[in-house]
Amino acid sequence: MEKIAQEAAGHAGAKNSRAVFINSDRVATAGFGKMSDRQLGLWDVKNLTEPIGGFTMLDQSAGVIMVQLPIKA
Numbered sequence: 001m002e003k004i005a006q007e008a009a010g011h012a013g014a015k016n017s018r019a020v021f022i023n024s025d026r027v028a029t030a031g032f033g034k035m036s037d038r039q040l041g042l043w044d045v046k047n048l049t050e051p052i053g054g055f056t057m058l059d060q061s062a063g064v065i066m067v068q069l070p071i072k073a
Helices: none
Strands: 018-021 026-032 038-044
Touching: none
Parallel strands: none
Antiparallel strands: 018 026, 026 038
């Protein structure tokens, strides 16, 4: 049976959130706040207590943000 390595609270909103590993030290997330504002977060995987610099508020749009990184050729 696999064990959970770390678990932390993410975006506070009820809508879907997305996460993508940037590298071995960072995770980027996109989700919603309590007031349905769209947010981005950058996390240090060694300290998941809060995103680096807090959440970045984008707008009040209802669409889910799809986090995508460029593919290296």
